[in-house]
Amino acid sequence: MMSSNYMNLVLVSTLLTIVVSGSVEHTVLRGVPAAQLSKYVSSKPFSCLDGSSTIPFEFVNDDYCDCRDGSDEPGTSACPNGRFFCENKGYVGTTIPSHFVGDSICDCCDGTDEYETKIVCNNTCFELAQKTRAEHEARRALHEAGVAKKMEIIKQSVVIKADREARLREFEQSLEKLESELKEKEELKNQAEIPENEAKEKHQKIWEEQRAVREAIAHDNQMREMFAELDTNNDSLVSIEELQKHTELDTDLENEFTAEEVRTILGADAVNFDDFNITVFDQISNSYKKLHEPIIETPVDVNDVVASTEAYLKQNDEQGQEQHHEEEISEEQEDEHDFDQHETPSPVATSLEHEKHIHDDTVPEYDDETKRLIQTADHARNEYHDVERRVHDVKREIEDLKRQSDVDTGVHGEYSAFIDQCYDYEEREYTYRVCMFKDAKQIPKGGGGEVIVGYWDSWVGPTTNKYLKMKYSNGATCWNGPARSLTVTFRCGIEHKVVDVREPTRCEYAMIFETPSACDETIASGTQHHGHEEF
Numbered sequence: 340m341m342s343s344n345y346m347n348l349v350l351v352s353t354l355l356t357i358v359v360s361g362s363v364e365h366t367v368l369r370g371v372p373a374a375q376l377s378k379y380v381s382s383k384p385f386s387c388l389d390g391s392s393t394i395p396f397e398f399v400n401d402d403y404c405d406c407r408d409g410s411d412e413p414g415t416s417a418c419p420n421g422r423f424f425c426e427n428k429g430y431v432g433t434t435i436p437s438h439f440v441g442d443s444i445c446d447c448c449d450g451t452d453e454y455e456t457k458i459v460c461n462n463t464c465f466e467l468a469q470k471t472r473a474e475h476e477a478r479r480a481l482h483e484a485g486v487a488k489k490m491e492i493i494k495q496s497v498v499i500k501a502d503r504e505a506r507l508r509e510f511e512q513s514l515e516k517l518e519s520e521l522k523e524k525e526e527l528k529n530q531a532e533i534p535e536n537e538a539k540e541k542h543q544k545i546w547e548e549q550r551a552v553r554e555a556i557a558h559d560n561q562m563r564e565m566f567a568e569l570d571t572n573n574d575s576l577v578s579i580e581e582l583q584k585h586t587e588l589d590t591d592l593e594n595e596f597t598a599e600e601v602r603t604i605l606g607a608d609a610v611n612f613d614d615f616n617i618t619v620f621d622q623i624s625n626s627y628k629k630l631h632e633p634i635i636e637t638p639v640d641v642n643d644v645v646a647s648t649e650a651y652l653k654q655n656d657e658q659g660q661e662q663h664h665e666e667e668i669s670e671e672q673e674d675e676h677d678f679d680q681h682e683t684p685s686p687v688a689t690s691l692e693h694e695k696h697i698h699d700d701t702v703p704e705y706d707d708e709t710k711r712l713i714q715t716a717d718h719a720r721n722e723y724h725d726v727e728r729r730v731h732d733v734k735r736e737i738e739d740l741k742r743q744s745d746v747d748t749g750v751h752g753e754y755s756a757f758i759d760q761c762y763d764y765e766e767r768e769y770t771y772r773v774c775m776f777k778d779a780k781q782i783p784k785g786g787g788g789e790v791i792v793g794y795w796d797s798w799v800g801p802t803t804n805k806y807l808k809m810k811y812s813n814g815a816t817c818w819n820g821p822a823r824s825l826t827v828t829f830r831c832g833i834e835h836k837v838v839d840v841r842e843p844t845r846c847e848y849a850m851i852f853e854t855p856s857a858c859d860e861t862i863a864s865g866t867q868h869h870g871h872e873e874f
């Protein structure tokens with residue numbers, strides 16, 4: 340609060356100024372823009388411009404703030420919210436905060452803000468006007484050159500667009516053809532696969548049967564041999580005493596192989612061949628060892644195996660027939676086998692080959708007919724897959740073309756040169772790469788994983804021209820933070836290039852990109868209204 344004494348003092352000093360100065364009127368109107376001069380009439384009381392109060396005219400520019408809006412002190416720094424107008428003849432009139440008035444710093448180019456101080460301000464308005472004009476001209480020239488390039492891009496985009504549409508139609512037509520071709524090929528493939536699968540299944544079945552037979556024979560041979568070995572007294576029975584010698588069959592290691600334990604295995608005091616086959620053999624075959632006999636590998640006579648396999652099959656066929664003696668069978672079948680060799684080989688005759696597989700599960704080679712069917716089916720499959728691949732390729736082409744035509748490349752396609760283009764910006768630690776309408780990445784220069792800064796989102800420029808900014812969002816999330824994003828701001832330039840990348844707020848990147856596509860026809864023609872027409 341001001342004391343009334345001080346107020347009086349100020350009043351007196353103002354009156355003195357008015358009395359002393361010959362050009363009082365001019366002085367008190369300092370800082371008033373021409374448009375508002377009519378509101379400052381020296382013969383009338385002054386109404387504050389906000390209407391808050393009315394004061395004697397002497398209170399205007401008396402260096403004491405009377406109006407709440409500061410309108411009584413346009414030419415002094417008395418009001419904290421006062422506005423001072425500098426006319427700046429030859430340049431542009433501007434309004435400055437009135438506390439810049441008389442602060443010994445030249446703020447107006449015409450120096451009027453320092454009228455009461457000892458500072459002599461040089462009038463720089465002419466120079467400024469020249470400089471500003473030069474800048475505007477440079478800017479205009481840049482936009483003019485840029486617009487020329489932009490026109491080329493737009494012209495090119497029309498050609499590209501027409502070409503794209505033509506190609507799209509072509510691809511769509513060929514896709515139609517390919518798809519019906521694919522159907523035919525699929526039909527052929529399926530037809531070829533039916534006999535192929537039948538033959539393969541048949542082959543597999545035969546082989547499995549043969550394998551089962553071989554295993555049965557091996558089982559029987561082993562069993563017979565074991566029985567003969569065990570039956571040391573040749574009475575066609577295996578007794579407890581005979582089996583008891585095989586202590587390796589003792590399952591508990593605590594005591595001896597007792598008669599009782601042996602009886603449990605045999606299920607009787609002695610077993611004949613058939614009972615041995617049915618109840619004993621499987622129990623002991625895994626642990627059984629020959630007694631005191633050096634192990635001699637006797638090569639298997641192929642003919643024997645073949646013969647016995649055939650015999651076995653025959654025996655199985657002739658159900659109920661009396662069981663032959665092993666040696667009888669071998670002899671009997673020997674001749675038949677020899678005979679067979681000169682005729683079409685029976686499936687079993689080829690078991691010569693299969694014998695090798697008796698202990699592994701590899702399916703033997705297919706017969707020629709099956710091979711032929713597989714070959715035919717393979718051919719049909721290859722043809723089908725060829726067409727399938729072509730369908731896939733054409734579909735991808737179509738997708739690509741559609742994706743390209745769906746991109747919003749500006750009102751006139753001025754951003755069409757950006758399609759499928761990437762631009763790098765080298766910084767100390769990182770390379771920033773923006774792939775237009777796709778994504779933006781931060782690639783560490785010292786190696787290490789690149790980080791997605793954002794995926795193409797949308798144009799986000801101001802409503803007057805949304806094509807001045809684009810946004811890439813939903814990038815990799817920051818540690819303990821939000822997903823990264825990037826805003827690209829376009830400005831007129833002769834070449835397409837990134838000129839700056841920053842991270843003004845954490846995880847929100849800002850890129851400045853120069854491109855002819857952002858150049859402006861109105862600026863280029865110099866007809867843009869920029870408020871400087873008066874000089």
Ligand SMILES: *[C@@H]1O[C@H](CO)[C@@H](O)[C@H](O)[C@H]1NC(C)=O
Nearest residue numbers: 444445450458459460461462
């Ligand atoms: C005015 O210009 C002169 C010479 O051009 C310079 O020496 C002087 O410092 C300037 N005055 C101000 C206030 O800038």
Ligand SMILES: *[C@@H]1O[C@H](CO)[C@@H](O)[C@H](O)[C@H]1NC(C)=O
Nearest residue numbers: 567568570571572573574575
């Ligand atoms: C049992 O027969 C085999 C040959 O068949 C013979 O080597 C063995 O000595 C005979 N053993 C007895 C106890 O007769």
Ligand SMILES: *[C@@H]1O[C@H](CO)[C@@H](O)[C@H](O)[C@H]1NC(C)=O
Nearest residue numbers: 559562563612613616617662
């Ligand atoms: C052993 O028993 C099986 C049935 O469990 C039978 O098929 C096979 O022919 C028998 N072997 C001999 C050699 O009797």
Ligand SMILES: [Ca+2]
Nearest residue numbers: 398401403405
């Ligand atoms: Ca005042």
Ligand SMILES: [Ca+2]
Nearest residue numbers: 439442444452
């Ligand atoms: Ca000043």
